[in-house]
Amino acid sequence: MTASLDEHRRLFEELLFREAALLDSDRFEEWLEMLDDALRYFAPVRATLPRGVENLARPELVAHFDDRKADLAARVRRIRTGWAHAEEPSSRTRHIVANVRVLAMDAKDDTARVASNFIVFRSAGDRDERTFFGTREDTWRKTAGGWRLLERLIILDHNVIESISVFF
Amino acid sequence: MKSATSFDCSELVDLDRKTVSPRVFVEPSLYELEQERVFGHCWLFVGCESQIPEPGDFITNSMGEERVIVTRDTQGEIHVLVNSCRHRASRVCRIDYGNTRSFTCPYHGWTYDIAGKLVGVPRFKEAYDENFDRSEWGLLEVPRVETYRNLIFANFDPQAESLTSYLGNAKWYLDVIFDRTEGGPVALPGVHRWTVRGNWKVNSEQQCGDNYHPDFLHRSVLESGYLDVSEFRGTAPDRRDLEIKCGNGHGFMILTLGYTRNYPAEAVSYEAAVRAAAKRRLTPEQANLVNDGITYVANIFPNLSIIVTLGFASVRVNHPRSPLEHEIWSLTMVDKEAPQTVRDFARDQQNRTFSPSGIFEQDDGEMWMDASQSMRGFYRRRFPLYYGMGAGRGQTRPDRPGLTHPPNTEIGVFGFYERWRELMERGEVPR
Numbered sequence: 001m002t003a004s005l006d007e008h009r010r011l012f013e014e015l016l017f018r019e020a021a022l023l024d025s026d027r028f029e030e031w032l033e034m035l036d037d038a039l040r041y042f043a044p045v046r047a048t049l050p051r052g053v054e055n056l057a058r059p060e061l062v063a064h065f066d067d068r069k070a071d072l073a074a075r076v077r078r079i080r081t082g083w084a085h086a087e088e089p090s091s092r093t094r095h096i097v098a099n100v101r102v103l104a105m106d107a108k109d110d111t112a113r114v115a116s117n118f119i120v121f122r123s124a125g126d127r128d129e130r131t132f133f134g135t136r137e138d139t140w141r142k143t144a145g146g147w148r149l150l151e152r153l154i155i156l157d158h159n160v161i162e163s164i165s166v167f168f
Numbered sequence: 169m170k171s172a173t174s175f176d177c178s179e180l181v182d183l184d185r186k187t188v189s190p191r192v193f194v195e196p197s198l199y200e201l202e203q204e205r206v207f208g209h210c211w212l213f214v215g216c217e218s219q220i221p222e223p224g225d226f227i228t229n230s231m232g233e234e235r236v237i238v239t240r241d242t243q244g245e246i247h248v249l250v251n252s253c254r255h256r257a258s259r260v261c262r263i264d265y266g267n268t269r270s271f272t273c274p275y276h277g278w279t280y281d282i283a284g285k286l287v288g289v290p291r292f293k294e295a296y297d298e299n300f301d302r303s304e305w306g307l308l309e310v311p312r313v314e315t316y317r318n319l320i321f322a323n324f325d326p327q328a329e330s331l332t333s334y335l336g337n338a339k340w341y342l343d344v345i346f347d348r349t350e351g352g353p354v355a356l357p358g359v360h361r362w363t364v365r366g367n368w369k370v371n372s373e374q375q376c377g378d379n380y381h382p383d384f385l386h387r388s389v390l391e392s393g394y395l396d397v398s399e400f401r402g403t404a405p406d407r408r409d410l411e412i413k414c415g416n417g418h419g420f421m422i423l424t425l426g427y428t429r430n431y432p433a434e435a436v437s438y439e440a441a442v443r444a445a446a447k448r449r450l451t452p453e454q455a456n457l458v459n460d461g462i463t464y465v466a467n468i469f470p471n472l473s474i475i476v477t478l479g480f481a482s483v484r485v486n487h488p489r490s491p492l493e494h495e496i497w498s499l500t501m502v503d504k505e506a507p508q509t510v511r512d513f514a515r516d517q518q519n520r521t522f523s524p525s526g527i528f529e530q531d532d533g534e535m536w537m538d539a540s541q542s543m544r545g546f547y548r549r550r551f552p553l554y555y556g557m558g559a560g561r562g563q564t565r566p567d568r569p570g571l572t573h574p575p576n577t578e579i580g581v582f583g584f585y586e587r588w589r590e591l592m593e594r595g596e597v598p599r
Contacts, residue, residue, distance in 0.1 A: 043525075045358045047264040055358070060515060062358035062500050064525045071520060074392055078527055083388035086530035128365075128537070159264075160361040160495055163533040164525035 008102040012114045012140070015147055020095035023167055028076040031167070032069065036141055036148035041067045043154035043168065056155065064164055065154065072167070086165040091124035093166055103137075110142035111150075122166050133157040134168065181589035186556035186578075188585050190543035193367040198592075199491040206470050206591050207232030211314070211321040211334045213472040213485055214238050214248055216499055218318060218354035224267040224282055229497070230487050231322060236310065237261045237271070238320060241283040246315070248322040249284040250308035260307065264359075271307075280307050317346035318353050319483070337569035338418035338468060344457045345464055345476050348446040351504025353481060356515055360484075360498040362524035364533045366540030368471055368486040368494035369588070374532070375467035375475070376419025377411045377580025380557070385535060389527050408462065411580050413562060413571040417469030417587025419580030420570070425463040425477070434509040442503065453567045469587050475522055480514030482522045492540050498522065555582040 015034075022031040035041075043065040047055045055061060067075075078084050099117040106112070120132040139151040154168045175198065180189045192198055212231045215238045219227050226239040228251060235251040237260075251259045253273035260271040260280060270287065272279040279288030284307035289296065312323040314331035316339070321331050332339060346353050364371065374381065383390065412420040439459050447455040464476040471486040484498035500518040502511050522529045543549060558577025565572055573579050 049263050058357045060356050062356055063519050066519045078388045078392040081388040081391040086534040161524055162363050163530055165530045
């Protein structure tokens with residue numbers, strides 16, 4: 001018995017909003033729990049190219065992130081040392097997640113492709129403010145423990161970007 | 169003619185006291201002069217040949233604040249063209265890379281071929297008379313272009329010494345990185361590009377020889393288990409840690425640190441094979457430095473920085489954008505011969521360590537911003553920074569070119585400012 005499109009969207013909105021709340025309240029370890037052990041977390045670099053030409057599919061394209069769960073866990077461990085100076089003292093971040101679309105749901109309702117847009121605002125110190133815009137294409141997998149993020153393609157809208165010390 | 173801005177170089181960079189004035193990092197007038205006096209006379213890295221392998225290929229880049237297009241013409245020759253129409257100065261190329269026969273200015277349609285020659289002027293016959301000679305109005309071409317091991321350099325100064333002579337002692341060390349295999353370095357697809365809100369020199373000086381900061385600034389990387397601290401401090405039995413003041417403002421560091429614990433087996437055997445083969449290409453002393461758990465960090469004056477750990481290189485330019493802002497454009501390089509495992513490992517390392525989100529890079533950027541912004545105030549600006557650590561302890565050795573010194577010193581770092589002062593003092597060079 002498959003749920004309606006509307007129900008699917010509500011389900012994943014709730015999941016993505018919860019994820020955003022964890023990232024914005026220094027609960028990175030709980031965020032890691034939402035990630036599948038087989039996760040690929042990929043944010044390729046962008047380029048300015050003729051209309052209709054996109055570089056994202058170039059094999060071996062370098063990336064701002066091409067991490068597995070273990071790499072993200074290491075990033076979190078690094079923040080927890082208290083010596084990760086770009087995030088020490090910690091910044092204030094706000095993840096705004098919108099335009100959530102369930103692109104596909106497999107027949108058994110246990111794998112879903114979900115797109116969403118984001119704005120991530122980061123404020124550190126007095127006026128060190130950075131804003132990141134982009135879109136994400138996720139694959140979520142249903143497990144006994146709940147939905148887990150299996151793939152995340154992060155397409156940032158920036159070409160020359162600023163230093164990134166936040167998660168998307 | 170006396171410059172509109174007067175300044176006393178002996179106060180900006182004090183050769184006796186080994187100090188540098190904060191003014192060199194923050195003052196707009198010095199920044200403006202620096203564009204011509206430093207960036208106008210040095211060999212600047214503009215790309216890797218592997219980015220433009222075919223005729224018609226091009227990339228855009230910049231030399232100081234000057235925007236350029238690096239092209240390969242139909243004969244295979246490389247040109248570095250100023251990306252600005254000769255008519256009303258708009259960019260003629262507005263994308264990052266591609267392949268083309270010509271560049272057409274979007275403003276009035278002047279069209280140039282891949283070598284920069286003006287080949288099309290709309291309504292040429294009706295609009296212009298015999299006073300206008302098209303052959304004189306090609307794109308401005310940077311007069312000197314030379315390559316070293318697939319790395320393309322260009323120089324605005326027609327009188328400049330050759331690239332080999334400019335690299336000087338640094339070339340011996342660069343050969344260890346870039347001449348260890350027949351194929352030389354090639355760039356993986358894509359360029360990491362990001363902004364740092366700090367002066368470009370704060371970045372470049374660090375790569376020149378600041379072996380003092382890593383175990384403090386990067387303590388989080390050590391404590392979170394990414395590296396073995398004993399490796400990092402150069403306490404391994406075969407201690408080769410060395411800093412080199414190469415002359416001409418270039419600095420080089422050798423650190424016994426190799427990320428060996430994460431390295432895939434296939435990559436270890438590849439590196440061993442490269443080391444063996446390198447003995448046929450390099451001198452025994454150079455071959456002895458090929459990899460084997462070694463990290464190299466270098467800055468080729470003024471703003472080409474090179475960070476190399478096992479089998480990959482971050483080859484990056486610290487492009488000035490304003491006194492308190494620079495952009496880092498970084499290529500990930502591997503040997504042309506590197507197997508897929510090594511390419512993948514190199515890419516992973518680069519993405520995680522020295523990209524805009526890199527676990528080292530994030531904290532470096534934070535300091536470059538913080539240090540630069542902290543020197544804006546008039547009062548702080550009056551008091552110089554000290555660069556005299558280890559001064560006088562440099563040694564000349566028969567087996568290593570340049571002035572060498574075990575860490576930690578600031579000999580190489582101060583060498584960067586000695587060269588900067590020399591160029592700034594020299595003033596305008598007649599054209």
